[in-house]
Amino acid sequence: MTKDFVQDGIPKPQRNWAMAAISVGISVAVLDGAIANVALPTIAGDLHVNPASSIWVVNAFQLAVTISLLAFSSLGDLWGYKKVYVGGLLLFSTTSLICALSDSFWTLVIARGLQGFGAAAITSVNTALLRIIYPTRLLPRGMGTNALIIAVAAAAGPTVAAGILSVANWPWLFAINVPIGLIAFGLSAKFLPANPVKVEGQRFDVTSAILNALTFGLLISVIDGFAHDIHWYILIPGIFVMLTIGYFFIRRQLHHPFPLLPIDLMHNRIFSLSVVTSVVAFIAQMLALVSIPFFFQRVLHLSEVATGLLLTPWPLATMISAPLAGRLMSRINGGLLGGIGLAIFGLALCLLALLPAHPTHFDIIWRMVVGGIGFGTFLTPNNSTIIASAPSNRSGGASGMLGMARLLGQTIGAAIAALMFAFFPGNSMKMSLLFGAGIAIVSAIVSSFRKTTVGIYKKTK
Structure with a gap:
């Protein structure tokens, strides 16, 4: 039996403090996802390991986030989003201290x-919490603020790391998380x-959680193997094992009343299109952010x-847009607005691919600004649609799918x-950007046909 939230959002004073809690928590989790990259050479030297092992x-961290994100989303639906979020912060802070005190590489x-599991708990229910913090009419505004916070944290990662390393050694990259996390x-x-728990009789499915971890862990490993030119005789058995486990995982989800992987939500055309569009958009963004440097x-x-410095205008423009x-979602249909954003984003990738042979800094900067504006204009309405098109008792699953779409x-x-x-060794950036632009523009056309409104999901099984 299902019941909905009695209250639509929380009063403004508490809402502001709740958003402060969300802002600090998600910022530290996002920052830590990238902050260690800068210090890898130093960590490798201090702990006496080669550069390849230091990766x-x-x-x-990334693997732990990937394999546990949907499980924590399910626990959020079962136990409550606040409990999972607070527990994730406690685990994240504790393991940050262990990282700072580590005296060996494997420690x-x-x-x-373990820190990645804490970050997964935080990010898995982050957007689900927004749905109970904000009234329905203000949910897009909350999603926009959340996107702004994540963009700022992602953009600030290398700068924060460089600042810390200029005055302290690498353990302080992790030690700084402890007071912020607390x-x-x-x-x-x-x-x-x-x-409150929404559905009577719902239980956490341990078997599905294990199958999920194996399926997505192997999927990410296989994709990463292709990227690093791993031999085919290693990849092919890995693909076979992944597909076999994935088959049983999907089969179990199809017949489970409360699936860990929210396949039931994928029957909602708006939800499924929004998730697929999100995957495509992040593929295109990553093609740019990897090839341009x-x-x-x-x-x-x-x-x-x-x-x-030349990459910075992108996240800054996203922060604003x-x-x-x-x-704007109160005036323009969310699907159409997301489509406009993706079209602008695709146009920016085309413009970057067609840079002159000897571009000035201004040639680069204004194109990066256009890309950031397009991506930010897409991101908020698309994320809002994913959350709002799920029933309220499945907000955790929807939030997990949003995070999984980004990771994939x-x-x-x-x-x-x-x-x-x-x-294309001599022309890789141009080909990457043109491919990204192509899939972004096709997705923009599809996105524009979505007729979305906040609170679109009217009933649940």
Whole structure:
């Protein structure tokens, strides 16, 4: 038996404090996803491992997030989003301290994996919490604010890391998370609203959680293997095992009353189109963000600092356009607005692919701004649609699918970029950007046909 939330959002004073808790928590989780990359050479030297092995400091975190995201989303629907979020913050803060105190490489890798589980718990229910924080009419505005926070954190990652490393050694990259995480924990425990369990008889499906972890863990590993040119005799058995486990996982989800992978939500055409569009958009974005730095440094012979500065207008433009798109959703259909954003984004990728042979900084900057505006204009209405098109008791599953779409898109985009480097060694950026522009524009056309409104899902099984 299902019942909906009695209250539509929470009062404004508590809402502001709740958003502060969300802002601090999601910022530290997003920052930590990229902050360690800058210090990998130093970590490898201090812990006496080779550069190839040091990648596991990053991979352990990302793999843990990928395999556990949907499981934590399901727990959010079952236990309440606040409990999962607060628990994730506590785990994240504790394991950050262990990372900072690590005196061996494998201690650090294991701690980073556990830290990834904490980050997964935080991000899995992040957008589901927005649905109970904001009234329905203001949900797009909340999604826009959330997108702004994530964009700022992602853009600030390398800068924050460089700042910390300029005055301290690498363990402080993780130690700094502890006080910030505890502040977010305190704010969340006090101000985040609790949501009751919605469906009687729902239980956490441990078997599905294991099958999910194996399926998506193997999928990400296989895609990463293609990107790093792993031999076919290793990849083919991996693909076979992945497909076999994936078959039984999907089969179990089709017959389960409360599926971990929300296949039932995929029957909603608006929801499924929005998820697929999100995957495509992140593929296109990752194609750009992987290929452009190589072009700047190897073809234009720009420094790392200049490359970073020239990439910055993209996230800055996204920071501005994402919340504005949330406000525009009250006037423009969400599907149409997302389609317009994707079309602008695809146009920007075309313009970047057609840069003159000797571009000025201004030639690059205005094109990056257009790309950021397009992506931000797409992101808010699309994310709002994914959350709003699911029934309220499945907000956790919808939030998990949103995060999974981002992870899959970024992973596939990085793999395609690697293939472009192999097939078009002298022209990889142009081909990557043109391919990204093509799929973005096709998705823009599809997105424009979605007739979406906030709160579109009227009933559930």
